[in-house]
Amino acid sequence: MDIVVENLTKIYGTQRAVNNISFKVKTGEVLGFLGPNGAGKTTTMKAITTYLVPNDGDVKVGEFSIHKQPEEIKKRIGYLPENNPLYQDMPVIDYLKFVGRLQGIPSDKIREKIKEMIVVCGLEGEKHKKISELSKGYKQRVGLAQALIHDPDVLILDEPTSGLDPNQIVEIRELIKKIGREKTVILSSHILAEVEATCDRIMIINKGKIVADGTAEELRKHAQGKEILRATIEDADVDTIYSELKNLGNVEMVDIVNKNHNVFEIQSKQNTSSRRDIFRLCVKNNWVLTELMPLETKLEDIFRELTIN
């Protein structure tokens, strides 16, 4: 089920939390929302779940609009809100039963569904405990279970791995990836590695506007533009190597990173590569090339560049 967001605007007082955002998410796609705190991620997600009424614009889930058929959307959406609110005084099983029944699961199938969720989310040992007695990680799993119990077509997860330990994070990521094959998933996070690991597509939001949209690869390419290489060349004087490198055809700039160990950073001209030239130069002069590594722009750098003004 596709999600189409059209010119979504949400104003709090005088602040535009979400400013005229439009995008589309296709079935089978996992979209990661990135952005600093207060960028508008949660607001956008709340609008998609029909919880918040936007000041302007529309969201369509499948053929249903949040303004006209919110009830239809609610049936098809699984939502894990920020901070994972739960009825603390209910036992896990009772809570899942309550949610399942509200979502319209017939009473003869509900036991089976709850069992399935307990297995999928790894809650076997905790199912009879009250939610308030669970650790944060297990609460998060209950949050996921309640979002998944009615087998929704669309999943909206607001920071699904916050508070989990590294093992659990890996498990939850695997789970999201598995679910994401057939469903439409939007998740938000400010852990960049997580978004990169789980999402097919990344969208960076800042101050209510989309500032980047694409796969991790595309974002890198876009931000990077020019090739930067890090090279260590031995058996010659630093200055000699420096001037020889500068004379190569495709090289735009050379930086000496470490004088004592002959480490350089070499930036090529737009859309060219100097890797082969550097190798040939070393062979010609009988120098030893001990390191040649392309420096990738990290997602962190892209994120910082786009969201700090």
Added chain:
Amino acid sequence: MRQIWIISKRELQSFFDSLTAYIMLIAFLGFSGLFTWLYGSDIFFVKQASLQAFFGVSYWTLFFFIPALTMRQFAEENKTGTIELLLTRPVSDWQVIFGKFLATLMLIGIALAFTLPYYYTVARLGNIDHGATIMGYVGLLFLSATYISIGLFASSISNNQIVGFLLALAISILFHFVFGFLANAAGGFISELLYYLSLSAHFESISRGVVDSKDIIYFLSIIFISLVATEAVLKKNRI
């Protein structure tokens, strides 16, 4: 209807899980028992086979107990954020409100059912006016429904339970005796208006066994206005 029932069941369960229900039942039965049978102008004192003493006590105990039951119903959901989980399910605001309303009314119903032995006992002691007694119970249910709807509204406007409790008491106290009190002090048209707004007058006329559509309309309109206001608050929170 199914959704309302699912929500009601959970709410009722949570009253019992949190011990609120037991404390309320024990306190209500304790107070009403004490003042009906043992203390003050009790049944033996008035020497009449009538439950008027019980209705008089319940009139006061319910006034205090109901805000204590309703205070957390929306305030806690607002505070923990579970209201968001509830309202993103396929339920409408109205279903949530009715669910909570019904759960509290059921609990009061259970409490009143426990006092039926009083009725039986008094009926054995003398010639009880069955019509008046049954209408007394009906009156208590209307009274409770009114306080519950006021309580739900008070609970919905903040995320603090104490605010919910005090505001419910403050609104209820107007209907409970302030309007009646002012009606006596004022004169002319204003006095009549205030007298009509006073809950005690309507409750008394019902519990004497007199069913007047005026009284029923009075209760229903307060319930209606409070619940509509609650729905407006829920809606406003999402804008």
